[in-house]
Amino acid sequence: MSGATPALAFLGPVGTFTHQAAYDCFGTSVKYIPQHTIADVFESLSPCLPIGVVPQENSTNGSVVETYNFLRTSSVGQSIFIRGHTVLAIQHCLIVRHGVKLEDIEHVLSHEQALGQCRSFLAEHLPRASLVPTDSTASAAETISTGSGSLDPSKCAAICSSIVVTIFEGLEVLQEGIQGGKGNSTRFFIVTHGSNTTLPLSCELPVQKQALLRVSAPLVEATAEQASTGVNLRKVINAFELDVLRIDRRPALCAPTFQDIYFFEIEDTEKNDDLTWAKKVLQVVKRVKCVGVEVSLLGHW
Numbered sequence: 001m002s003g004a005t006p007a008l009a010f011l012g013p014v015g016t017f018t019h020q021a022a023y024d025c026f027g028t029s030v031k032y033i034p035q036h037t038i039a040d041v042f043e044s045l046s047p048c049l050p051i052g053v054v055p056q057e058n059s060t061n062g063s064v065v066e067t068y069n070f071l072r073t074s075s076v077g078q079s080i081f082i083r084g085h086t087v088l089a090i091q092h093c094l095i096v097r098h099g100v101k102l103e104d105i106e107h108v109l110s111h112e113q114a115l116g117q118c119r120s121f122l123a124e125h126l127p128r129a130s131l132v133p134t135d136s137t138a139s140a141a142e143t144i145s146t147g148s149g150s151l152d153p154s155k156c157a158a159i160c161s162s163i164v165v166t167i168f169e170g171l172e173v174l175q176e177g178i179q180g181g182k183g184n185s186t187r188f189f190i191v192t193h194g195s196n197t198t199l200p201l202s203c204e205l206p207v208q209k210q211a212l213l214r215v216s217a218p219l220v221e222a223t224a225e226q227a228s229t230g231v232n233l234r235k236v237i238n239a240f241e242l243d244v245l246r247i248d249r250r251p252a253l254c255a256p257t258f259q260d261i262y263f264f265e266i267e268d269t270e271k272n273d274d275l276t277w278a279k280k281v282l283q284v285v286k287r288v289k290c291v292g293v294e295v296s297l298l299g300h301w
Contacts, residue, residue, distance in 0.1 A: 006200060007031045009041045009052040015138035015164045021088040021188045022053040027202030036135055038066040042073075045080055045193040052191045056085065060181045061116040067189070068250050071214065071298060072261050082212055082299025083197070084190040084205045089183070092118050094175040095141050095158040095165065102174065107132055107151050109140035110159035113186075118159055121178040129157075137161065141168050191299075209268035209277040210245065211300035213285065215293050216252050216261040230259045231293055239287040242266045242280075263298075 008026060011018040012034020019032065033049060035041045041052045055064045070076065092114055096105070108115070108122060109132045115122070122129065132151070134140040137160035143149040144156050145168035157174065158164070165171045190199065217230045237244055248263040266284065268277055281300045288295045 005029070005031050006051060006198075007033050007049045009033050009035050009044045009049055011035060011038055011041060011054065011136050013136065013138045013142055015141065015161060015167045016136045017088060017090060017161055017186060018053055018055055018136075018188065019138070020161060020163065021055075021086055021186070024088065025053070025086050025190065025201055025203055025205070026051075026199075029200035029202055038064070039070050042070045042076070042080060042191065045191065047193060050193045050197045051199065053086075053188050054191060055113070056187045056189045058090070058113055058117060058184070058186045060179065060184050061113050063248055064113060065250075068248055068263065071212075071263060072250055072253050077214065077296035077298045079193060081192055081195045082189050082301065083192050083195075083199060084301040085187055085210075086190065086205060087185050087187050089185050090117070090179060091161070091177050091184075092137075092159050092179040093162045093173045094121075094178055095144070095160055095162075095171050096156070096174045097144060097153055097170055098172050100154055100157070100174070102126070104155055105129055105157045106155040108157050108159060109134050109143060109149075109151075111135070111137050111140070114159045117179045117181075117184060120180040121175075125175075126157075138164055138167075141171060145169055145171055190301075195299075205301075208301070209271060211266050211281045211284070212298040213264045213266065213288065214261060214296045214298055215264060215288065217259055218292065218294055231262055232291065233262070235291045236262075236264070236288055236293060239291050240264070240266055240284055241287070242284065243269055 008030040010022045038054050054067050057063050108129050112133045114137050115131050140158035141160050141164035144153045144158050147153045245265045245267050249260040252259045252261040
């Protein structure tokens with residue numbers, strides 16, 4: 001069915017910032033399928049559900065650990081690829097049931113990223129409230145609306161987007177803009193099943209030539225010296241011969257204790273056409289392999 005509307009997976013439920021970021025990119029050109037966790041977004045990708053959107057980094061709270069944890073898996077770079085990114089300005093609101101006042105709040109529910117981004121407000125205005133992590137910002141609002149959790153919803157607040165008051169019944173915005181720092185924004189990766197999946201975008205993504213590579217120590221036949229030192233970052237960076245925008249690291253999944261896996265985001269400042277950039281990235285992969293490390297191309301855009 002070539003005319004069928006493609007499906008897109010996002011961190012749900014409906015009303016999350018990831019949902020908003022995805023909608024800003026794809027509008028009504030896709031069918032939105034909410035997922036419970038970031039890992040579920042990746043794992044749900046298939047020919048029938050070819051596109052996903054996941055949070056990658058927040059300007060206040062840093063990298064999204066769950067996203068990078070999944071980027072360690074072998075499926076990324078084989079069947080799943082990063083195809084672009086988008087940035088969403090974040091405005092967190094304190095959401096409560098109708099009539100609940102600030103002094104009534106004993107528990108604050110939200111995704112751990114949102115709780116971290118609002119730590120200054122919480123410390124000043126709700127220092128005694130317990131912080132309750134949830135799978136997503138919108139699920140926190142849904143829990144308060146439905147009263148489905150173990151906590152008294154009349155003593156709870158959720159941190160999320162103001163859009164949730166139009167989705168879930170009985171909620172209102174108690175405080176707006178409670179996030180810390182100026183210009184709080186979140187960057188999202190657009191991921192696909194397969195490297196050639198068509199992206200039915202309703203807007204233009206940032207025009208940049210970037211790529212993400214995963215680098216780790218050799219998994220087999222490593223010398224004693226390699227096993228003890230892991231990845232030689234200086235040699236890897238020199239092999240790129242391109243600008244390195246960022247480096248992230250997570251514990252390696254299949255390696256000796258305290259060895260890490262690294263993620264390098266690189267950029268072509270010459271702004272070549274797509275084909276030239278793709279060839280240049282493959283050349284980078286070959287040079288990095290010559291350093292004596294494992295390297296996987298997770299995507300380029």
